Amino acid sequence: MEVQVTEALNTLPVSTYRWLKLNALHLDRPIKRRISPYHKPYIQRMGDERVTIAPVTQVNVQDYLPPIPGFAIDAGYGVSGELVPIGETHYNSGVLVHVPQGHWAATPVEIAYGIDSDNDILVDHNLIVAERGSQVTVIIDYHSDPVTRGFHSGTMRVYAQAGAQVTVVKVQRLNDVSQHFDSTVAYVERDAKVSFVQVELGGQNAVTSYTNNLGEAGEAELNVLYLGDKERRLDLSYLLNHIGPRSLSDLAVRGALKDTAKKVFRGTIDFHPGARRARGSEEESVLLLDKGVKSDAVPLLLCREDDVQGNHAASAGQVDETQLFYLMSRGFSYSEALKLLVEASFRPVLERIPNTRLREAIDAEIHRRLVNAAL
Numbered sequence: 001m002e003v004q005v006t007e008a009l010n011t012l013p014v015s016t017y018r019w020l021k022l023n024a025l026h027l028d029r030p031i032k033r034r035i036s037p038y039h040k041p042y043i044q045r046m047g048d049e050r051v052t053i054a055p056v057t058q059v060n061v062q063d064y065l066p067p068i069p070g071f072a073i074d075a076g077y078g079v080s081g082e083l084v085p086i087g088e089t090h091y092n093s094g095v096l097v098h099v100p101q102g103h104w105a106a107t108p109v110e111i112a113y114g115i116d117s118d119n120d121i122l123v124d125h126n127l128i129v130a131e132r133g134s135q136v137t138v139i140i141d142y143h144s145d146p147v148t149r150g151f152h153s154g155t156m157r158v159y160a161q162a163g164a165q166v167t168v169v170k171v172q173r174l175n176d177v178s179q180h181f182d183s184t185v186a187y188v189e190r191d192a193k194v195s196f197v198q199v200e201l202g203g204q205n206a207v208t209s210y211t212n213n214l215g216e217a218g219e220a221e222l223n224v225l226y227l228g229d230k231e232r233r234l235d236l237s238y239l240l241n242h243i244g245p246r247s248l249s250d251l252a253v254r255g256a257l258k259d260t261a262k263k264v265f266r267g268t269i270d271f272h273p274g275a276r277r278a279r280g281s282e283e284e285s286v287l288l289l290d291k292g293v294k295s296d297a298v299p300l301l302l303c304r305e306d307d308v309q310g311n312h313a314a315s316a317g318q319v320d321e322t323q324l325f326y327l328m329s330r331g332f333s334y335s336e337a338l339k340l341l342v343e344a345s346f347r348p349v350l351e352r353i354p355n356t357r358l359r360e361a362i363d364a365e366i367h368r369r370l371v372n373a374a375l
Contacts, residue, residue: 078183
């Protein structure tokens with residue numbers, strides 16, 4: 001089986017001016033890779049004994065898919081209609097996490113997908129089912145060796161049933177010659193909450209899509225950080241569907257761009273009919289560290305319900321020269337001072353990662369890209 005990337009990616013739900021060239025991402029050339037078996041072990045920590053955790057290659061996924069009443073909307077999601085079906089049917093890895101009703105998992109489930117010369121293609125399909133009133137945290141780390149031209153296309157489905165609380169942490173730190181395409185959809189039932197923490201640090205092309213469907217009083221909290229350097233291209237898409245009344249969403253994105261990196265942020269809050277007294281907000285702020293970078297943002301508010309509240313904001317700016325001068329006057333080099341200021345911007349997101357080892361790995365990666373690269 002072959003996976004292909006030939007279609008437009010991260011297409012906006014409503015088109016904007018064509019001349020802006022922001023309605024979708026078109027890669028410079030198609031990508032085709034044959035899906036081969038993935039042999040590396042990837043389940044690092046199992047959580048507690050009441051949580052079912054298994055490779056999706058060893059279970060019948062259909063047995064665990066719950067009904068999703070109240071979400072009568074287009075079921076499409078992900079970076080493209082080309083990649084998602086392949087990811088859901090021809091995966092070579094992935095994890096099922098199933099939490100029984102009322103159980104609060106004390107220990108996070110930790111997954112680490114590594115790409116190397118023997119496992120250069122990763123097509124993972126992950127499924128998280130949190131039954132009524134349960135709680136679970138799932139941490140996924142995508143990493144690679146420094147030289148392999150890896151390919152990753154992932155799909156994730158999250159089902160948070162009534163009153164459940166799910167936290168998903170995704171960290172991507174692939175090398176500069178790998179491709180990264182990641183699609184996530186969450187269904188959040190009444191009084192449930194899904195928190196999503198996303199860290200994007202690597203990949204030649206890093207293309208991600210997150211869709212959240214919110215039922216009555218459902219809540220979505222998204223905290224995102226990204227660092228683009230060299231010739232990296234980032235394309236980040238978020239769609240927050242407010243379907244039920246009193247649903248709540250909060251998207252906060254922090255980033256930094258250097259060298260000639262390019263980034264597009266697409267954030268859409270969609271208030272569907274019936275989403276009375278729903279509230280949604282999105283905010284993106286980015287530090288532009290070099291003149292050669294390019295940063296585009298398309299924040300959208302779509303509204304088909306009267307009694308709702310939506311807010312959006314996007315900002316881009318340079319590092320505060322006064323702060324930079326102060327740090328350098330205390331003995332830090334320019335790149336070290338820059339790293340401290342970037343880290344300060346990232347800190348609210350990093351503090352949400354409940355794993356010290358992974359936070360240290362992220363810090364080392366930021367140091368390598370901001371400080372070592374300048375030596």
